[in-house]
């Protein structure tokens with residue numbers, strides 16, 4: 001099939017590269033000339049394991065091309081995936097102006113049937129707005145369909161998630177659109193949920209909100225474990241063995257980040273208000289997530305007595321491992337709160353330091369975990385990179401001024417570290433006191 005991807009950001013590039021990998025002809029469009037130039041040279045502007053190799057291979061095989069022109073995409077491709085970003089506005093609503101611009105641009109160039117598929121995460125009813133916008137440009141209804149095919153890509157495993165999804169959601173408004181999308185996705189041999197546009201849009205927001213709810217639930221429970229002398233890891237295990245609850249997304253820590261959860265939750269909350277149904281539960285989920293970071297800072301403070309003048313080593317800055325993404329990373333709020341107390345920060349992250357430098361000043365970025373530990377009054381783990389599991393803690397202990405570990409991601413076995421002479425503080429591991 002001839003597929004155009006309009007918006008070559010994270011979702012667009014992964015989608016485009018994977019469809020090309022599956023043998024389709026793909027044209028990725030973006031209005032950023034620098035990005036297109038970089039892609040044409042076979043380089044990925046974002047870090048995602050396997051993506052650059054996949055882009056290069058498909059460019060070489062002639063299945064993947066890049067362009068600045070949406071008009072070219074509409075001329076050459078029957079399937080147009082809209083993957084532009086929908087950034088949050090001040091009030092939490094999603095800014096849909098890029099989607100509107102693309103819809104107008106598509107409408108201006110539409111000469112024969114095209115299927116326009118929204119893949120960006122959008123509030124319910126956006127598909128309807130795209131339809132209206134295109135019709136308002138005097139395009140006949142028979143010349144196009146709008147469909148919704150939300151993505152569920154996790155950063156760090158996006159290629160796997162696209163090629164081997166748990167399910168594919170197809171929101172369609174005509175039999176023709178359904179037929180085209182079934183043809184595209186049936187080779188994946190995974191459950192297809194074929195429904196209307198609004199349901200497909202809601203599935204995306206509801207899924208992310210539900211997952212975030214699980215995380216805030218377990219984080220609040222972790223605070224209770226801290227004071228009650230319970231172990232959140234065991235509590236989560238005991239809960240997760242109930243198949244109605246399930247074990248995933250019950251990992252307590254310093255809160256969720258990334259460009260999806262915080263933004264999607266706020267957008268869903270605003271949308272529900274607009275629809276006259278205030279979804280207060282989501283407000284609480286967001287509030288718990290915000291206060292979880294400060295809870296961690298207070299935990300550090302109560303163990304070191306005064307923060308002022310202390311030196312803290314930080315391991316991990318990215319919002320989660322295997323990505324260099326710093327957007328809404330809990331490390332940002334935590335480090336800024338510590339800096340307000342005049343704490344000296346020396347930080348290490350395997351991938352995210354370049355991006356961190358752009359948003360976090362006053363931090364000494366160091367070349368490895370040992371340099372972060374050198375002379376530190378405490379070591380704070382903010383991202384659970386697997387390389388931090390293999391650290392030489394005997395060496396770390398010698399390097400630190402005080403052997404204090406604040407494990408914001410519950411990576412380590414408290415007993416192992418205590419045996420080595422560390423004072424260990426996890427999240428919700430109140431049994432440490434017993």
Ligand code: UDX
Nearest residue numbers: 151152153154155249250251255256257258260319320
């Ligand atoms: C998420 C969704 O998983 C994906 O389906 C959607 O399309 C985009 O948003 P992503 O943002 O890449 O993907 O990250 P994810 O792996 O889901 O983690 C999100 C955040 O939650 C991270 O900050 C992570 O550290 C945190 N998290 C996750 C927890 O704190 N505990 C958990 O148990 C799981």
